[in-house]
Amino acid sequence: MTSNERGASALHVDIALNRQQLETVLSRCGDVHYHQWSYGEGFAFQAVSVYCSSLADYSGQLLQLALDKVSSYENEGWNRMTPDKLGHCLQVSNAALQPFSILTTFSDVCESVMNGFIVILFDHIDRALGFPTRAVERRQITEPVNEPAVHGPREGTTEDMSLNLALLRSRIRNPAFKLEFLRSGAVTKTTICFGYLDEVVNPDLLAEFRRRVESITEYEVLETSYIDDWIQESTLSPFPQVRYTERTDTAVASVLDGKIIVLVENSPMIMICPAFLVDFMGTAEDYYVRSVFSSFIRILRMTAFIIALMLPSLYIALTTFHPELIPTVLLLAIVDSREGIPFPAFIEALIMEASFELLREAGIRLPRTVGSAVSIVGALVIGQAAIMAKIASPIMVIVVALTGIASFAIPHYDLAITLRLLRFPYMIAASMLGGYGLMVACLLTLLHLTCLHSLGEPYLTSLAPFKLRDWRDFLIRVPLKVFLRSPRNRKLRRFGGRRQQP
Numbered sequence: 001m002t003s004n005e006r007g008a009s010a011l012h013v014d015i016a017l018n019r020q021q022l023e024t025v026l027s028r029c030g031d032v033h034y035h036q037w038s039y040g041e042g043f044a045f046q047a048v049s050v051y052c053s054s055l056a057d058y059s060g061q062l063l064q065l066a067l068d069k070v071s072s073y074e075n076e077g078w079n080r081m082t083p084d085k086l087g088h089c090l091q092v093s094n095a096a097l098q099p100f101s102i103l104t105t106f107s108d109v110c111e112s113v114m115n116g117f118i119v120i121l122f123d124h125i126d127r128a129l130g131f132p133t134r135a136v137e138r139r140q141i142t143e144p145v146n147e148p149a150v151h152g153p154r155e156g157t158t159e160d161m162s163l164n165l166a167l168l169r170s171r172i173r174n175p176a177f178k179l180e181f182l183r184s185g186a187v188t189k190t191t192i193c194f195g196y197l198d199e200v201v202n203p204d205l206l207a208e209f210r211r212r213v214e215s216i217t218e219y220e221v222l223e224t225s226y227i228d229d230w231i232q233e234s235t236l237s238p239f240p241q242v243r244y245t246e247r248t249d250t251a252v253a254s255v256l257d258g259k260i261i262v263l264v265e266n267s268p269m270i271m272i273c274p275a276f277l278v279d280f281m282g283t284a285e286d287y288y289v290r291s292v293f294s295s296f297i298r299i300l301r302m303t304a305f306i307i308a309l310m311l312p313s314l315y316i317a318l319t320t321f322h323p324e325l326i327p328t329v330l331l332l333a334i335v336d337s338r339e340g341i342p343f344p345a346f347i348e349a350l351i352m353e354a355s356f357e358l359l360r361e362a363g364i365r366l367p368r369t370v371g372s373a374v375s376i377v378g379a380l381v382i383g384q385a386a387i388m389a390k391i392a393s394p395i396m397v398i399v400v401a402l403t404g405i406a407s408f409a410i411p412h413y414d415l416a417i418t419l420r421l422l423r424f425p426y427m428i429a430a431s432m433l434g435g436y437g438l439m440v441a442c443l444l445t446l447l448h449l450t451c452l453h454s455l456g457e458p459y460l461t462s463l464a465p466f467k468l469r470d471w472r473d474f475l476i477r478v479p480l481k482v483f484l485r486s487p488r489n490r491k492l493r494r495f496g497g498r499r500q501q502p
Contacts (some may be wrong), residue, residue, distance in 0.1 A: 009021075009105065009106055010104060010105050010106075010126065011103070011104060011105065011106065011109070011121070011126045011127060011128060012126060013123075013124050013125065013126045014123070015046055015047070015048060015121055015122065015123040015124075018048075018106075018121050018128075019034065019048055019121065021106060022050060022106060022109060022110070022121075025106060025110055026110065026113070029052075031052050031053045031054040031055075032050065032051070032052050032053075032113060033050070033051060033052075033053055034048055034049070034050055035048065035049040035050075035051075036048050037049065045122070045123060046122075046123040047120055047121065047122050047123065048120070048121045049118055049119070049120050050109070050113055050118075050119045050120075050121065051113060051117070051118045051119065051133075052113050052114060052116065055114070055115070055116035056113075056116045056117065056118050056133045057133045100129050100130060100131050100132075101117075101129070101130045101132075102127055102128075102129065102130075103119065103127065103128040103129070103130050104126070104127055104128075108128075108130075109121075109128055109130075111189070112130040114189075115132075116132065116133065117130040117131060117132055117133065118130070118131045118133050119131075138158055138159060138160045138163070139158045139159060139160075139268075140158070141155050141156065141158060141163070141167075142154075142156055143155075143156055144156035144157075144245075144246035144247050145246075146246060146413065147245065147246055147247050147250070147283070147284075147411075149247075149283070149284065149285040149288070150285065151285055151288035151289055152249060152284060152285055152288040153247070153248070153249050155167060155247075155248055156246045156247060156248075156268070157246050157247075157248060157268045157269070157270060158268055159266050159267060159268050161191065161193060161263055161264075161265045161266075164248075164263055164268075164270070165179065165193065165263070167248045168195065168248055168251060168252060168255075168261075171248060171249070171252045172197070172252055172255065172256075174197075176197055176198045176199060176200075177195060177196075177197055177198075177255065178195060178196055178197075178198050179193055179194075179195045180193065180194055180195075181193050182213070182214065182217060183217065184216055184217045184218075184219060184220070184221040185217075185218075185219060185220035185221060186218070186220075187220055188220045188221070188222065190220070190221045190222065190264060190265050190266070191264075191265040192213070192216075192221065192227070192262065192263070192264050192265070193262070193263045193264075194209070194213065194260055194261065194262045194263070195255060195260070195261050195263075196255060196259075196260045196261070197255050197256060197258070200255075200256070200258050201258050201259075201260060202258060204456070205260070205274070205455050205456060205457065206260065208455055208456055209231070209260055209273065209455060212230050212231055212455075213227065213230060213231070213262070215230060216230045221264060222266075222267075223264060223266075223267045223269070224244065224262060224263070224264040224267045224269040224270070224271050225244070225269065225271075226264075227262060227264070227271065228242055228271070231262075231271070231273050231455065232454070233452065233453045233454060233455070233456075234452060237448065237452055238418045238421050238422060239277070239415075239418055239448075239449065239452060239459065240275060240280070240412075240414035240415060240418065241273070241274070241275055241452070241453075241454040241455075241459070242271050242272065242273045242274070242275050242454070243271070243272040243273070243275040243279055243280065243412065243414070244269045244270065244271055244272070244414070245269070245270050245272060246268055246269060246270070247284055248270075249284050250272075250283075250284045251270045251272065253284065253287075254272045259272050259273065259274065260272075260273055260274075273454065273455055274454035274455040274456075274457045275454055276454060276457070276458075276459055276460070276461045276462065277449065277459055277460055277463070278461070278462045278463065278474055280410075280411070280412040280414070280415040281298065281301055281302065281305070281410075281411070281415075282298065282301075282411070283411045286298065286477060287477075287480065291477050291478060291479045291480075294477040295475070295476045295477050298474075298475055298476070298477065299475060299476075300409070301409060301410065301411065302475060303406075304405075304406040304407070304409035304410060305406075305410065305419070307402060307403060307406035308403055308406040308407040308409075308410065308416070308419045308420075308423070309419050309422060309423060309426065310426060310438070311399055311402060311403045311406070312349045312353060312399055312400065312403055312423060312426075312427055313423070313426035313427045313429065313430035313438055313441075314430070314438065315345065315349065315395075315396075315399050316345045316346050316349055316427055316430040316431050317430040317434045317435050317437070317438050319334060319338075319345045320344065320345050320346070320430075320431065320434060321433075321434025321435065322434055322435055333395070334393075334395050337393040337394050337395050338393045338395070340390045341390055341391070341392070341393050342390070342391075343391070344431075345396070345431075346427060346428075346430075346431035348391075348392050348393065348396050349396060349399070349400070349427055350424075350427065351386075351391065351392065352383075352386065352392050352396055352397065352400040353400055353403075353423065353424070353427070355382055355386075356379065356400055356404055357420065359378045359379055359382070360404070362378070363378075379401075383397045383401070403423070407419055407420060422445065425441060426438065426441050429441040450464060462474055469483075
């Protein structure tokens with residue numbers, strides 16, 4: 001008989017046989033402990049407590065006293081007490097300080113032990129009691145590190161799913177907020193939860209999401225991003241098709257806007273889907289400041305988007321193919337600064353961009369106390385050394401620095417990575433065909449975006465097809481009272497009452 005077959009079989013009335021088979025299934029698990037003890041009048045009855053010391057907070061004396069207390073309520077003796085009567089006595093006598101579950105198979109017992117339960121096996125009873133006493137230390141609620149804000153809430157999600165769901169429920173106190181659970185993986189048995197607002201979410205989109213997420217149940221999921229490949233339409237596209245957040249207010253606003261949120265056990269990230277291009281250009285803080293400030297910041301972000309994507313390629317195209325478009329004084333300054341540089345503009349830009357990317361990656365991977373210092377000092381030293389060694393011109397260092405600063409202004413890390421990746425094909429196109437190559441690269445990118453979908457929805461929603469009302473919350477954010485309405489009081493068409501959040 002295999003371990004799985006023994007684990008799936010029913011419990012026996014013989015406690016010795018139960019313990020023997022349980023020790024076989026949980027063999028070589030050094031953190032699983034067994035505590036044999038007696039109870040009842042004259043300590044005539046046997047029981048054994050099974051628990052995982054790394055997960056459970058074991059209080060054997062408390063459980064023994066509780067069972068001794070409830071045993072006195074049964075006049076016919078403990079031998080004739082059933083687990084149902086035991087549960088009833090524990091509730092009526094108030095001896096059980098927390099809820100319990102009744103287990104009937106070895107697989108239930110093993111799963112409960114691995115989930116931090118204290119399981120009690122009784123002699124002459126073919127059932128066991130499981131007490132949830134999980135004692136794993138969790139990170140406390142703090143401000144999200146990746147999504148800081150000047151205005152608005154400071155609470156961020158943690159690795160505790162139950163705590164994250166409590167934070168979300170405290171913001172949406174309505175039974176229309178549905179939460180569905182499923183389990184993934186035969187080994188990890190990771191719990192996955194997805195939530196949505198009933199009668200607001202698109203039914204077709206919800207059905208498609210269910211179909212995709214249910215296909216992941218046979219795989220081992222360790223983090224929210226593992227689900228990304230099953231949700232997104234194109235795994236080869238550089239553009240992100242789902243969005244992640246650690247802010248509960250952002251997640252709730254997405255639910256109100258008809259989106260679906262996904263949480264995974266032991267992961268602080270909340271996945272939001274579907275995600276559109278315009279969603280990556282805004283933050284929750286845009287709705288906590290006055291509309292004139294929010295609109296100015298959004299225009300600044302859009303400018304940073306263009307600079308981060310096209311500035312190096314535009315410089316290559318102008319200096320290599322179209323110098324007549326550069327003002328004479330500026331052209332003379334560029335020619336003078338490039339005097340003695342042995343590389344063409346493309347190779348020069350490629351070297352500096354690759355060096356900057358290496359420094360940025362090193363700054364992220366190094367310890368936080370030295371990472372920022374290394375990246376800043378490294379950029380200054382390498383830039384100055386490159387200029388003195390005639391490897392790069394001062395104007396190229398300025399172009400690369402402006403490009404890097406612009407990419408830092410993109411509020412979502414996934415979109416910033418996309419721009420970093422697309423920057424190199426744009427540079428190659430500009431070095432080959434100049435402005436025409438740059439135009440072709442832009443057209444190909446636009447063609448890809450128009451063909452891209454997120455859970456069946458167009459990726460350029462709010463931009464194409466063009467709807468004037470959607471632009472009230474895109475580049476210019478009009479006052480909240482103009483467009484902010486309850487999702488139940490607005491006529492939603494696919495996702496567009498538009499709009500609760502960025």
